[in-house]
Amino acid sequence: MKKIRRWMQVQRVVGAGVVMLAGLHAQGAAARDGHDHDHDHDAVKHVLLISFDGLHQQDVARCISSNSCPNLALLAKSGTTYSDAHTPGLSDSFPGLAALVTGGSPKSAGLFYDVSYDRTLYAPSDSNCTGKQGWNVVFDETTGIDGQNGGALTHLDGGGAFNPQAIPHALVNGVCQPVYPHNYVKTNTIFEVVKQNVKGARTAWADKHAWGYDWLNGPSGTGVDDLSRTEINSIDPVTHKAYTDVYTHTEQFDNLHVQSLIDEIDGKDSTGHSAADVPTVFGTNFQTLSVAQKATVANGGGYLDASFTPGPQVTAAIAYLDNALGRIVSELKQRNLYSSTAVIVTAKHGQSPTDHSKLVKNGDTLSKLLEANNYLDPNGNFGQANTNxxxxxxxxxxxxxxxxxxDDVGLIWLRDQSQLSAVVKTLKDNLSCNAPGICADGPQAYILYGPRLAGRFGDPARGRAPDIVVQPNPGVIYTSSQSKDEEHGGNAPDDSHLGLVVYMPRSHHAGQTIDEPVLTTQVAPTILRMLDVDPDLLHSVATEGTRTLPGFDREQF
Incomplete structure (x- = not known):
């Protein structure tokens, strides 16, 4: 709890509005000053954002000190390392990436998970919006047309189009309209703001799902000029398996993104087939480390102890990622772009638990408890849990x-919101790890609901925010899967504490480490500041008062 108290003290000092996540996490929001700043307009022309999913700050510190990530070490030596960076409360890929590219938490961005729920939406088949409302929104690998009717994911590009069965409907000004992922996100993105405010700007991104990540385009639907359509769950025609079966196979998928970045640096599009301007803002996501972390300890995955000593797979994965970073930076230097390109290395989320001794896999006891008490269908027939x-x-x-x-968190959207008090009582009566308990009886566990949840995540009555958030004891994964020993999505310490290294050309603070607590939401306004664009043009930044990262405020630029 010492770190959490220090977090609160820092946020009070800067005049932030502090909202507790049941005593475990706080969101800092500090209005920036209005002073003019001197900016070398030639210093930064491009910003490259890289997410090594699963990268903890402890991974960064350990690999630099042991010289096992020389390329990241060189970047840190020329840049700024933030030793106390955290996600804004939830650590799934959607809210994790949204933090980086919108400057907002789930409250303003509206993204809680790639699989979530919205009470205001109608079914994909309800094109007139005349039926019942309340849809389980799934924007993952099945968002591509390959997933239609439960089809095999046979194409790397997800089939080349949206799966119409994945797209719900909404009444907008009395008109029933489809809700694509870019309609689902509630705020704009850095890609939109840069395109609108930097003359001749071009934007690009590559991620793990070909169509689910359409939300990066923002509400305009056009924020990313070159959104690479690559699907990690597609069937590799050579191995006949998805790219997530083993980390060495995931490397092959991530190599596609490395090549896309190299092609973009070389003045081509992400396919390498057409000429294109080097993007103003671009980047990608890597999955190799995440897959290695999730792999069972018995098979060489994960970590060896509570000190983040990597096991064989994680060791190899970090070496791979560092080599990939080296290839990318080398290409920037070869094309004389390194002196005008800012590079940010971080992660959407961490992974939990790294200390295998804390691992608890009792199955999905949370869902079972809700079903057993008739808060959800007792046969599991809710949402998209039972499809044809x-x-x-x-x-x-x-x-x-x-x-x-x-996953290692529980997000609950109640069938009947009037049952909130009864559900909370049932949960509190079953906090232990003994059946039918939900393993939320430790000092770092909590059940968030009511006004405290609404203040942190938004009012559930408006449709998007869950009614209840259950954070179990660190180490608990609500699964009985034998194939993974780590997960993410919640606010456990290992989920939320991430690596963050920022390199900016001609920086006056090269090689510094900043220990002040920061949130990953602060990356987005920092990117705009680097490009001499007003961060408040991001709606989430203006709404939540998200400040730039320390060292990149106006007077220090």
Whole structure:
């Protein structure tokens, strides 16, 4: 709790509005001053954002000190390392990336998970918006048309189009309209702001799902000029397996993104087939480390102890990522772009638990408890848990059922919101790890609901925010899977404490480490500041008062 108290003290000093996440996490929001600043307009023309999913700050510190990530070490030597960077409360890929590119937490961005729920939406088949409301929104690998009717994911590009069965509907000004991922995100992105405010700007991004990450385009639908359509869950025609089966296979998928970046640096599009300007803002996501972390300790995955000593797979994965970073930076230097390109290395999320002795896998006891007490269908027949094909997004999911999303966190959208008090009582009566308990009886566990949840994540009555957030004891994963020993999505310490290294050309603070607590939401306004664009043009930044990273405020630029 010492670190949390220090977090609160820092936020009070800067005049932030502090909202507690049940005593475990705080969101800092500090209005920036209005002073003019001197900016070398030639210093930064491009910003490259790289997410090594799963990268903890402890991974960064350990690999630099042991000289096992020489390329990241060189970047840190020329840049700024933030030793106390955290996600804004939830650590799934969607809210994690949204923090980096919108400057907002789930409260303003509206993204809680790639699989979530919205009470205001109608089913994909309800094109007139005349049926029941309340849809389990699934924007993952099945968002591509390959997933239609539960089909096999046979194409790297997800089939080349959206799966119409994945796209719900909403009444907008009395008109029933489809809700694509870019309609689902509630705020704009750095890609939109840069395109609108930097003359001749071009934007690009590559991620793990070909169509689910359409939300990066922002509400305009056009924020990313070159959104690489690559699907990690597609079937590799050589191995006949998805790219997530083993970390060495994931490397092959991530190599596609390395090549896309190199092509973009070389003045081509992400396919390498057409000429294009070097993007003003561009970047990608890497999955190799995440896959290695999730792999069971028995098979060489994860970490060896509570000190983040990497096991064989994680050791190799970090070496791979560092080599990939070296290739990218080398290309920037070869094309004489390194002196005009800012490079940010961080992660959407960490992974939990790194200390294998804390691992608890009792199955999805949270969902079972809700079902057993008739808060959700007792046969598990809610949301898209029971579809005609057995796969999500085949269009046959049920409407208005409520939903629960679990990994190392539990997000609960109640079928009947009037049952909130009864559900909370049931949860509190079953906090232990003994059946039918939910393993939330430790000092770092909590159940968030009511006004405190609304203040942190938004009012559930408006449709998007969950009614209840359950953070179990660190180390608990609501699964019985035998294939993974770590997960993410919640606010456990290992989920939320991330690596963050920022290199900016001609910086006066090269090689510094900043220990002040920061949030990953602060990356987005910092990117705009680097490009001499007003950060408040990001709606989430203006709404939440997100400040730039320390060392990149106006008077220090």
């Amino acid at each position: 094909s057995g796969n999500p997004n085949d269009g046959s999911g049920l409407v208005n059922t409520g939903f629960v999303q679990t």
